[in-house]
Amino acid sequence: xxxxxxxxFLALAQSLHFAQASEACHVSASTLSRNIQxxxxxxxxxxxxxxxxxxxxxxxxxxFVQYAVTSLAQWDLFKTSLNVHQNELLGELKLYxxxxxxxxxxxxxxxxxxxxxxxxxxxxxxxxxxMSVSRIINELEDMAIAAKPDVMPAGLAFQTIGLSPLxxxxxxxxxxxxxxxxxxxAAFMPWSELPMIVPEQGIGRKRLDQWFKRKxxxxxxxxxxxxxxxxxxxVSLGFGIGVVPKIVLDNSPLQHLIQVLSVSxxxxxxxxxxxxxxxxxxxxxxxxxxxxxxxxxxxx
Amino acid sequence: xxxxxxxxFLALAQSLHFAQASEACHVSASTLSRNIQxxxxxxxxxxxxxxxxxxxxxxxxxxFVQYAVTSLAQWDLFKTSLNVHQNELLGELKLYxxxxxxxxxxxxxxxxxxxxxxxxxxxxxxxxxxMSVSRIINELEDMAIAAKPDVMPAGLAFQTIGLSPLxxxxxxxxxxxxxxxxxxxAAFMPWSELPMIVPEQGIGRKRLDQWFKRKxxxxxxxxxxxxxxxxxxxVSLGFGIGVVPKIVLDNSPLQHLIQVLSVSxxxxxxxxxxxxxxxxxxxxxxxxxxxxxxxxxxxx
DNA sequence: AGTTTATGTTGCAAATAATGCAACACAGTA
DNA sequence: TACTGTGTTGCATTATTTGCAACATAAACT
Numbered sequence: 085x086x087x088x089x090x091x092x093f094l095a096l097a098q099s100l101h102f103a104q105a106s107e108a109c110h111v112s113a114s115t116l117s118r119n120i121q122x123x124x125x126x127x128x129x130x131x132x133x134x135x136x137x138x139x140x141x142x143x144x145x146x147x148f149v150q151y152a153v154t155s156l157a158q159w160d161l162f163k164t165s166l167n168v169h170q171n172e173l174l175g176e177l178k179l180y181x182x183x184x185x186x187x188x189x190x191x192x193x194x195x196x197x198x199x200x201x202x203x204x205x206x207x208x209x210x211x212x213x214x215m216s217v218s219r220i221i222n223e224l225e226d227m228a229i230a231a232k233p234d235v236m237p238a239g240l241a242f243q244t245i246g247l248s249p250l251x252x253x254x255x256x257x258x259x260x261x262x263x264x265x266x267x268x269x270a271a272f273m274p275w276s277e278l279p280m281i282v283p284e285q286g287i288g289r290k291r292l293d294q295w296f297k298r299k300x301x302x303x304x305x306x307x308x309x310x311x312x313x314x315x316x317x318x319v320s321l322g323f324g325i326g327v328v329p330k331i332v333l334d335n336s337p338l339q340h341l342i343q344v345l346s347v348s349x350x351x352x353x354x355x356x357x358x359x360x361x362x363x364x365x366x367x368x369x370x371x372x373x374x375x376x377x378x379x380x381x382x383x384x
Numbered sequence: 385x386x387x388x389x390x391x392x393f394l395a396l397a398q399s400l401h402f403a404q405a406s407e408a409c410h411v412s413a414s415t416l417s418r419n420i421q422x423x424x425x426x427x428x429x430x431x432x433x434x435x436x437x438x439x440x441x442x443x444x445x446x447x448f449v450q451y452a453v454t455s456l457a458q459w460d461l462f463k464t465s466l467n468v469h470q471n472e473l474l475g476e477l478k479l480y481x482x483x484x485x486x487x488x489x490x491x492x493x494x495x496x497x498x499x500x501x502x503x504x505x506x507x508x509x510x511x512x513x514x515m516s517v518s519r520i521i522n523e524l525e526d527m528a529i530a531a532k533p534d535v536m537p538a539g540l541a542f543q544t545i546g547l548s549p550l551x552x553x554x555x556x557x558x559x560x561x562x563x564x565x566x567x568x569x570a571a572f573m574p575w576s577e578l579p580m581i582v583p584e585q586g587i588g589r590k591r592l593d594q595w596f597k598r599k600x601x602x603x604x605x606x607x608x609x610x611x612x613x614x615x616x617x618x619v620s621l622g623f624g625i626g627v628v629p630k631i632v633l634d635n636s637p638l639q640h641l642i643q644v645l646s647v648s649x650x651x652x653x654x655x656x657x658x659x660x661x662x663x664x665x666x667x668x669x670x671x672x673x674x675x676x677x678x679x680x681x682x683x684x
Numbered sequence: 685a686g687t688t689t690a691t692g693t694t695g696c697a698a699a700t701a702a703t704g705c706a707a708c709a710c711a712g713t714a
Numbered sequence: 715t716a717c718t719g720t721g722t723t724g725c726a727t728t729a730t731t732t733g734c735a736a737c738a739t740a741a742a743c744t
Contacts, residue, residue, distance in 0.1 A: 085459065086386045102692055112733050117693060128671050129466055136692060136739050144466060151462045155455065159385065162451045166429055166444060371428050402721055412704050417722060419702095436710050436721060 085126065087159060090152040092119050093131065097149050100132075100139045167200060175369045176205040180220075181229035182213035183313050184332045189245050189356060190229055197376045204369060212311040214286025220359055226370055231287040231329075232355035242359045243377060248331040250291055250351035253315075256343045259322035270346055275299065279306035279324030281315050288312070291351050292327050298349075316342065329354040385426065387459060390452040392419050393431065397449050400432075400439045467500060475669045476505040480520075481529035482513035483613050484632045489545050489656060490529055497676045504669060512611040514586025520659055526670055531587040531629075532655035542659040543677060548631040550591055550651035553615075556643045559622035570646055575599065579606035579624035581615050588612070591651050592627050598649075616642065629654040 095105040096116065106116040124131050131145035141149070167173075181190050186208065194206065209225070216230030221237060232242055255262050264278060275296070280303045283289040296303045306324040309315055315326040316333065320341035331354075333339050358377050364370050396405040396416065406416040424431050431445035441449070467473070481490050486508065494506065509525070516530030521537060532542055555562050564578060575596070580603050583589040596603050606624040609615055615626040616633065620641040631654075633639050658677050664670050 103690090113692070114694080114734085115732060118731085121693090125665070125671070126675065127463065127466060128668060128675055134692065137690085137741065139692085147465070148462075151458070155458065158451070158455065162448070163427065165447070166427060365425075368428065371425070375426065375428050403719090413721070414705085414723080415703055421722090434721065437712070437719085439721085 085123075087156060089119050089123055090156055092116055093123060094149065094152050094156075096120060096132070096139070097141055097145065097152075100141070102139065164200075172203045173201045173368060173372055174203045176207055177369050177373060178207045178209070178224075178226045179228065179373075180209050180211065180216055180225040182216075182311070182332075183210045184329075184335050185213065185229040185356065186210055187335045188331055193245075193358075193373075193377050193380050196380055197373055200376060201372055204372070212284075212286070214283060214288070214310070217359065220361060223361070226364070226367075227358060227360040227373060229356065230359050232357055233287065234290065239362050240359055241362045241365055241374075242357050243374065244355055244357040245377065245380075246331075246356050247353045248329040248356060249353045250288060250327060251330050251333070252325060252327055252345040252347050252351075253319050253333065253342045254325050254345055255319055255322045256341055257322060261322055261324055265325075265345070271348070273345075273347075275301045276304060279304050281306055281318045281324045281326040282308055283312070283315065283327075284308045284310045287354065288327055288329070295349075295351055327351065329356075331356070385423075387456060389419050389423055390456055392416055393423060394449065394452050394456075396420060396432065396439070397441055397445065397452075400441070402439065464500075472503045473501045473668060473672055474503045476507055477669050477673060478507045478509070478524075478526040479528065479673075480509050480511065480516055480525040482516075482611070482632075483510045484629075484635050485513065485529040485656065486510055487635045488631055493545075493658075493673075493677050493680050496680055497673055500676060501672055504672070512584075512586070514583060514588070514610070517659065520661060523661070526664070526667075527658060527660040527673060529656065530659050532657055533587065534590065539662050540659055541662045541665055541674075542657050543674065544655055544657040545677065545680075546631075546656050547653045548629040548656060549653045550588060550627060551630050551633070552625060552627055552645040552647050552651075553619050553633065553642045554625050554645055555619055555622045556641055557622060561622055561624055565625075565645070571648070573645075573647075575601045576604060579604050581606055581618040581624045581626040582608055583612070583615065583627075584608045584610045587654065588627055588629070595649075595651055627651065629656070631656075 092105070092109050092111070095108045096102065099105045099108070102113045102116055106113040109116065111119075120131065127144070127148070129144040130142050131148055133140045133142055179190075190208075197204075197206075213229070213231055216225075216228040217233055217237065217240065219225045220228050220230070220240065229245075230242070232244060233240075236242060254265050261279065264274070268274060280292075282292055282303075282305055292303075307318065309318060312328045312332040313336070315328050316336050316338055318324065319326040320338040325345070330344075333342060333344070336342070358374070360370055360374065365374060392405070392409050392411070395408045396402065399405045399408065402413050402416055406413040409416060411419075420431065427444070427448070429444040430442050431448055433440045433442055479490075490508075497504075497506075513529070513531055516525075516528040517533055517537065517540065519525045520528050520530070520540065529545075530542075532544060533540075536542060554565050561579065564574070568574060580592075582592055582603075582605055592603075607618065609618060612628045612632040613636070615628050616636050616638055618624065619626040620638040625645070630644075633642060633644070636642070658674070660670055660674065665674060
């Protein structure tokens with residue numbers, strides 16, 4: 085029937101555990117539950133036996149596994165066969181993203197992409213993620229990995245790839261800043277006296293400004309820099325406190341010099357995705373990466 | 385991917401005409417158009433060549449026809465195989481509907497149903513369609529063909545099968561009523577002087593009452609009867625004017641004695657469907673007919 | 685026994701997506 | 715030129731899907 089539903093079914097058939105399967109499919113347990121119910125209703129048969137403690141496949145469920153597997157395989161097969169007949173998509177694609185994104189999100193996408201479209205030359209340019217959207221709109225790039233803007237510019241197509249919490253970071257090595265932090269409990273941090281390293285622009289900056297405003301604190305801005313990696317560097321050297329998406333930290337060789345501060349309220353997470361101009365989605369080159377990305381989201 | 389979309393695609397591939405195909409699928413042309421677009425986008429390939437005058441399958445489209453056909457066939461196959469393993473659903477199903485419905489809608493559904501579930505005994509009872517819902521709610525019947533109520537009673541599952549305009553009918557043979565009608569143009573019909581044969585209760589009655597109220601006319605009710613077929617009889621005999629769903633007329637052996645009056649505004653059409661209690665949908669017997677009905681809707 | 689933990693399901697409000705109408709664009713025809 | 719037939723698109727409406735929170739249930743501790 086519907087591939088998404090088949091995938092959910094298979095995930096559950098494999099793990100026999102709603103919570104795990106739902107996580108694997110990036111949906112809530114209730115969604116999974118209701119999708120299975122709908123499948124069962126359409127087939128007029130129970131697929132799983134659940135007794136609130138264990139989940140097991142019924143006989144019909146086992147048969148349906150076979151169906152689901154072959155059905156999904158045939159879909160993949162067909163799509164692959166299209167590529168063959170397409171005589172190899174050829175051309176070049178200008179892609180922009182931050183250093184971090186190139187290590188994490190982009191890497192998995194591109195590796196899949198390259199298998200399917202080996203003849204497309206990817207021109208990858210890295211830079212500050214805050215610039216992504218404007219570079220797309222000005223058509224300096226074909227596509228970009230970007231943070232989801234709070235208000236989506238008209239004509240921009242955005243597809244979320246993942247979330248990353250936005251966290252406060254501080255140096256761990258002994259220094260003035262570190263001393264200030266160590267001498268106060270988290271709830272009484274003297275924000276107006278702590279030097280901040282803040283992004284020059286972009287979502288991170290906006291979130292931070294709002295956060296301080298809400299706390300009614302005027303921050304002490306030590307310096308404004310471009311690029312999340314730069315923030316990590318500055319902070320690790322003891323210049324002050326910074327704010328970066330957690331994923332930047334995870335990929336940083338400097339992470340052992342950094343500690344995450346717990347603050348309240350937490351900052352809203354960073355939403356990372358791939359974007360391009362809507363009108364350019366018709367371009368086969370651009371569409372190809374767009375589609376591969378879309379499928380990549382559920383496949384892990 | 386999604387069966388509904390595959391069916392739309394095949395319908396279009398067959399007729400090569402959006403308007404026709406969309407009608408065959410019971411959707412608007414715009415819906416069909418957008419579904420095809422979405423399919424094309426997901427595949428990253430054009431399936432049809434349209435030049436605003438003609439529609440033709442592309443090469444990729446032709447390949448996709450094969451895929452779609454086998455994919456749908458396999459789904460059907462699987463569902464059939466379930467029935468085999470189900471070792472024949474067995475039991476009896478109490479079904480209620482009007483005489484007319486038994487001739488039209490129900491007939492096609494039951495013929496398909498019987499093929500799939502030959503061992504289920506259908507206890508069919510016919511009667512006034514206006515009684516359907518109450519008989520269901522009181523569990524006198526398992527399922528019923530009914531007119532969709534204006535406000536759906538809680539716990540009632542209703543699935544629309546088709547629409548039928550609600551029309552005014554009058555006798556064609558020479559008689560007093562016929563003379564009155566013939567002597568007035570449609571726009572100046574003397575409604576307060578024409579004898580009406582009206583349904584005792586049900587949707588038809590409500591619609592009619594509203595219609596007169598809106599026209600600010602107090603109708604001359606000659607008699608109140610139960611059952612649309614009864615209305616046709618009375619009208620054909622010259623007792624007065626009636627209101628019935630057009631489908632009743634189409635199936636009546638008396639239709640040559642009847643004329644349809646055009647009125648303004650037209651009455652909202654009658655919505656016919658199958659209904660049962662929601663909680664009873666879990667019953668495999670009831671569910672089986674429910675599902676067969678659901679699939680029957682798109683298959684013509 | 686009583687509490688805690690683990691797990692699937694359901695009510696409900698909010699977010700998303702699908703739909704049809706009406707307007708539009710475009711190309712033959714009268 | 716006006717008109718007709720055809721597919722597409724903007725937009726408001728409707729229907730569906732979703733996730734959170736509350737619930738229900740059963741095992742495992744204490």
